[in-house]
Amino acid sequence: MRYINAFFGWMWRRKLFLTTIVASSMLFALWSFPFNDLSDAVTSAVSRFTGNQVYLQAQQLNIHLIPQPAVSADNLTVETTLPPVAATWAKITPGIFSIVFNLSSVIKAIRGDAEASRNLLSRIDLNVDAEGVWGGDVAIAKSSTRITLNVEEVNLKDLGEWAELPMSLQGRANFATDIRVSADLQPEGDYELKIAKFVMPAATVNVPMQGAVLPVSLPTLTLADVTLKGRMVDGKFFIEEGMFGKSQDPVYGRIKGQLDIRLMQQQGTLVPQFGEYSLSVDLTTSPEIQKDKTLALAFIPLENAKDATSGGGAKYLFKATGVLGGFPSITRTSTF
16 A cells, blocks of 8 residues: 555656646647548548538648647538539638537537537537638638628639639629528628629620510620628618729729528528519710620610710619519619
8 A cells, every 4th residue: 555655646746747748648649640541531420410411522631729629621622512612721610619518419410410410500610711712712700690701812713613604704802791690591791792803704695675685795894893882681682882893994883772582491402592673773884885886785775774974975874673584674763
């Protein structure tokens, strides 16, 4: 008994030294652990955790302990019901306290409980920083009540190819929003969109004329910038301040109004459903636009809202209403 007491006394006197050795060994083991070999395991766990809705693939995984626990990945690909999204680098930082407070649900979700997985998606705090997403950077901060999204310098060409748009847009976009999701899954909050050096390639548009549809070929359109500011609330997308182009551009002006857009849940995925819109537009075109007879055809639906300007151009002040995808109803207005 005397030797046992002596042994524990020796350990107590050297507790700081022994604690340092144990902690250093654990940190060394953690940092030297082959996390790359866990890629398949992580993919399987995320898939099971999200009810087979999300698949992750990474070339390399790394763990971080300072300033707080996080996991980073090189060449990350995220697959959902949408086309895959790729990032050259991403860092995921979970909220430790939100995990601790929901530990039982986390364990159930890891074991494959679908209901626990769905509940955790709204309870766990999460920060995501990603580089090389559509040529830009994306930062997401999610709490149980709010989502903050910041998108910087996204290449519209890359974004258009991902979305499979029929035309190849060009420009660099910045987008920021701070929203909360209501009980019926509708986002509510403010947003701001800025696009620098916006370019829309040559295209053919269908212009309604006397009950028929006339195809009109439009040249490439370049605008110095596009800015939209507003809010989302109760299934409506409000444009409170919108500007496109500058006076040196062939087309420039202002826009405001609203668009009905609700998120509907279909097979476990949120799908946007577009409805009616009402937009007020103050549009000015250059003399070159008015002199081009082919381009002038595209403005025939706006003829009733047209006023000539002193420089030989034209100014259109009107309200456009309708349903997205159909031909709008144009009404001349006296004020913007």
